[in-house]
Amino acid sequence: MFKALRFLAGTFTSSDSNKYPATLSKKWAVVSGIIAVLVSIPILSVLSSFFVSSGEIWSHLASTVLGxxxxxxxxxxxGVSSGVVLLGVTLAWIITMCSFPGQKYFEWAAVLPFSIPAYLLAYIYTDFFGITGTLQTAIRSTFDLGIGEFVLPEIRSLWGAIFIMILAFYPYVYMLARSAFLNQSVSLFEASRIMGYTTTQSFFKIALPLARPGIAAGLALALMETLNDFGTVQYFGVQTFTTGIYRTWFGLGERPAAAQLAGFLLLFIVVLILLERWSRSRIKDQTNATNRFKRIQRFDLTGFKKWGAFLVCAIPVFLGFILPVALLLSMFFNNIDSVNTRFLLYSLNTLSVAAIAGLITVSVALLMAYSSRLNPSKLVKGLNQFGALGYAIPGSVIAVGVLIPFGWLDNTIDSFARSNFQVSTGLLLSGTLFAMIFAYVVRFLSVSYNGINSSLQKISPSVDEASRGMGYSFSEILRKIHIPMLSGGLLSAFLLVFVDVMKELPATIIIRPFNFDTLAVQVYRLASDERLGESAGAALAIVLVGIIPVILLSKTITRSRKTEEH
Incomplete structure (x- = not known):
């Protein structure tokens, strides 16, 4: 979810001032190489599955569910593309360029749906809009109607999934489109006013063409999340590649075929990664070309237009955050007994793995960023970019990519032990906490690396030069100088990974050890059993923790504009 934050960090931070001599020790490049190799294991495992025979299962899949x-x-x-672009761009333009009641509050409130995972929205709205849900039951009771006399369209459908994902993912487009609008030259809009352009004309003739790279990047990120989603489509009964991977692996027991499905999904994700990278490069070029900032002169909306703008901004915030949280609170207080020792155990499990994964991920990301600082060659940068690909890859794909090599190692060790010592070692790696945390590190390394790298670039090279003059080694400079100076950035990176791990469902549900559940898995299981009320406490905990990155995201964009204005 937090690709938007690292995208913004990369957009607003320039690395031109942090050039280092090529004569610096190149042994740190080995660090990036080792990390890239380790991170590549799941990806290469999935791609290698194309060379493994899967028997007749593909004929079965092609004749039944592949279509x-x-x-x-x-x-x-x-569907999601159309919705997130229309909603995200509209909100970004209105909030950035227009004055109306509540405009300042909507700057950050429009990002609040980020704090609720799509699968939670799916569970909540099914309970509310379903045929036996709160809304339809209240309407039938009020007008004395039978169940068959009033029925709303079924939300557990493909179109319901599109609706849910639009609410959950439009902030990607909103945030990046808004940052694009904020970074456009105010002089262009002043000229458009002189030429007599209306707000709508200024939008279509000036702002929209310049913001297209940012919009495309936000769309790419939203589509990555769409393809990564498991909980929503699984609960709604929509058969996609993500549910197919899970069904083929666990339901049919055909691991090669599941890996090949993951490989096809991975290839499509590569296209989205290239789109996002291309869009980012276009944004940088555009920003340098129009870097003449003044305070934005917003269009003053009057009459019904200002209240229309208010409603346009309020509806997605209400549907994407306020209503779901209110419904969760109601469920929680109606099922307060569900907060028991089991809930505490799941909370402990979640907090433990999130903290461990966060610490390891931040440590690895720090080493990557520091190696790039000492040896800013194209090789090291390329290795680091490859190591940071994990977040773009669906959790289900990474989980499959981890289980394949770990399962092979387990079988190899067990076979050796049986042959030589007549002892079975069982599963030493796959199906363990080690495998799950390794998957988290691969998946969320990008979240911490980009933030830490941006913070590290803000430290002047003269600090390193002075430290070297005092006789400090590179490792001592990192430990005694940089880490204290990066404390804020390291904490932010840790919190982002911590929250992402708490919310992660696809990778967790596939790779978790037996009888080890997190809050996300518990919500999924109870919702699947139509016992959503009992999971309200776990769901609320996920939402409350998810608000942390929303605050960081809002501050990132607001600070970027204020910095340029001063």
Whole structure:
């Protein structure tokens, strides 16, 4: 979810001032190389599955569900793309360039749906809008109608999944489109006023063409999340590649075929990664070309227009955050007994793995960023970029990519032990906390690396030069100088990974050890059993922790504009 934050960090931070001599020790490049190799294991494992025979299972999949996987995935992409672009760009333009009641509050409130995972929205709205849900029951009771006499459209459908994902993922487009609008030259808008352009004309003729790279980047990130989603489509009964991977691996027991499905999904994700990278490069070029900032002169909306703008901004915030949280609170107080020792155990499990994964991920990211600082060659930068690919790859794909090599190692060790010592070692790696945390590190390394790298670039090279003059080694400079100076950035990176791990469902549900559940898995299990009320405490905990990155995201964009104005 937090690709937007590291994207913004990369957009607003320049590395031109942090050039280091090529004569610096190159042994630190080995660090990036080792990390890239380790991170590549899941990716290469999935891609290698194309060279493994899967028997007749592909004939079965092609004649039964493969068509549904492809069709539903494409329809999700088209539907979510249309919705997030329309909603995100509209909100970004209105909030950035117009004055109306509540405008300052909507700057950050429009990002609040980020704090609620899509699968939680799906569970909550099914309970509220379903045929036996709160809304339809209240309407039938009020007008004395039978169940068959009043029925709303079924939300547990493909179109319901599109609706949920639009609410959950439009902030990606909103944040990056808003940052693009904020970084456009105010002089252009002043000229448009002189030429007599209206707000709408200024938007279509000036702002929108310049903001297209940012919008495309936000769309790419939203689509990555769409393809990564498991909980929503699984609960709604929509067959996609993500549910297909899970079903083929666990339901059919066909691991090679599941890995090949993951490989096809991975290839499509590569296209989105290239789109996002291209869009980022276009944003940098555009920002340098129009870097003449003044305080934005907003269009003053009057009459019904200002209240229309208020409603346009209020509806997605209400549907994406206020209503779901209110419903969760109601469920929580109606099921207060569900907060028991089991809930505490799941909370402890979640907090433990999130903290461990966060610490390891931040440590690895710090080593990557520091190696790039000491040896800013194209090789090291390329290795670090490859190591940071994990966040773009769906959790289900990474989980499969981790289980394949770990399972092979387990079988190899067990076979050796049986042959030589007549002892079975069992599963030493796969299905363990080690495998789960390794998957988290691969998946969320990008979240911490980009933030830490941006913070490290702000430290002048003269600090390193002075420290070297005092006789400090590179490792001592990192330990005694940089880490204290980076404390804020390191903490932010840790919190982002911590929150992402808490919310992660696809990778967790596939790779977790037996009888080890997190809050996200518990919510998924109870919701699948139609016992959502009992999971309200766990769901609320996820939402409350999820607000942390929303605050960081809002501050990042606001600070970027204020910095340029001064």
């Amino acid at each position: 549904d996987y492809i069709t539903n995935s494409l329809l999700l992409i088209v």
